[in-house]
Amino acid sequence: MRLALSLFFAATLAVFGCGAVAAQDQPPSKAEQADSRRFAAHNSLFVLYHEVAHLLFDQLSVPVLGREEDAADNMASWLLLKKRSKEADQALADAAQGWVLSGVAYDSGGMESDFYAAHSLDKQRAFQIVCLMVGSDQKAFRSIANQYRIDRDRQDSCQVDFDTVARSFEAVLGGGKYKTDGTSVTVTYHPAEEDLQAAADAFRSSGVFDQVAQELRTKYKLRRHVRFNARSCGEANAYYDPESLEVIFCYELMQDYMDLYTGALAESGSGKTK
Numbered sequence: 001m002r003l004a005l006s007l008f009f010a011a012t013l014a015v016f017g018c019g020a021v022a023a024q025d026q027p028p029s030k031a032e033q034a035d036s037r038r039f040a041a042h043n044s045l046f047v048l049y050h051e052v053a054h055l056l057f058d059q060l061s062v063p064v065l066g067r068e069e070d071a072a073d074n075m076a077s078w079l080l081l082k083k084r085s086k087e088a089d090q091a092l093a094d095a096a097q098g099w100v101l102s103g104v105a106y107d108s109g110g111m112e113s114d115f116y117a118a119h120s121l122d123k124q125r126a127f128q129i130v131c132l133m134v135g136s137d138q139k140a141f142r143s144i145a146n147q148y149r150i151d152r153d154r155q156d157s158c159q160v161d162f163d164t165v166a167r168s169f170e171a172v173l174g175g176g177k178y179k180t181d182g183t184s185v186t187v188t189y190h191p192a193e194e195d196l197q198a199a200a201d202a203f204r205s206s207g208v209f210d211q212v213a214q215e216l217r218t219k220y221k222l223r224r225h226v227r228f229n230a231r232s233c234g235e236a237n238a239y240y241d242p243e244s245l246e247v248i249f250c251y252e253l254m255q256d257y258m259d260l261y262t263g264a265l266a267e268s269g270s271g272k273t274k
């Protein structure tokens with residue numbers, strides 16, 4: 001299957017390690033705006049599965065062998081790969097690209113503290129998604145692995161990585177073990193300030209928040225009530241709060257993804273490499 005990797009992708013890889021994305025010379029076209037909303041929604045979907053992974057690890061006392069942030073990313077990739085749909089595959093491709101772009105924009109790995117942080121480096125998170133993709137289905141995802149310049153040996157060994165991830169999550173979360181319609185989840189979209197209104201509208205209309213909430217209601221049995229809250233936070237973030245059992249998605253993060261996309265588009269259009 002061919003994934004719609006954006007035209008600016010190669011240019012983005014070429015500017016790894018360079019400065020933040022450039023300002024746009026002219027406003028994006030309607031089609032580019034739609035693409036940026038799709039890209040942002042897919043990245044948000046990946047992040048929401050990542051936060052749900054934290055929630056499930058916590059509430060179901062799932063054993064986590066290794067770094068929890070890596071495990072949460074792996075679970076998000078595994079959940080999307082299990083769907084075996086064009087949309088889910090595209091979401092993974094967009095999520096990988098999102099980590100590439102944020103790695104460049106925020107200079108991930110540029111500071112010593114990045115190496116002891118809870119999360120892997122953005123570029124590693126991108127490569128891990130692509131590794132699990134090609135590991136799950138060599139034929140379907142060979143082209144994206146090649147675009148990321150993952151060599152053939154590693155593409156082959158990614159199959160072992162994927163099998164380990166799939167076997168592990170199937171063992172603790174699969175097989176209908178937690179299937180139920182009893183989990184109570186409420187979804188609330190809080191009002192956004194004017195400058196985040198477009199991002200808030202794009203996030204809500206994408207349906208990703210409701211989709212993930214519904215999967216939580218129908219696929220996992222949690223005793224406590226879970227709240228999904230979308231709101232302005234003052235920072236581009238999403239997180240799980242174990243005290244209040246909330247999954248919080250900040251409108252700033254949706255805005256950030258849209259900006260990353262249009263910024264990279266401008267960068268590729270201008271041909272500049274800073």
Ligand SMILES: [Zn+2]
Binds near residue numbers: 050
């Ligand atoms: Zn996390």
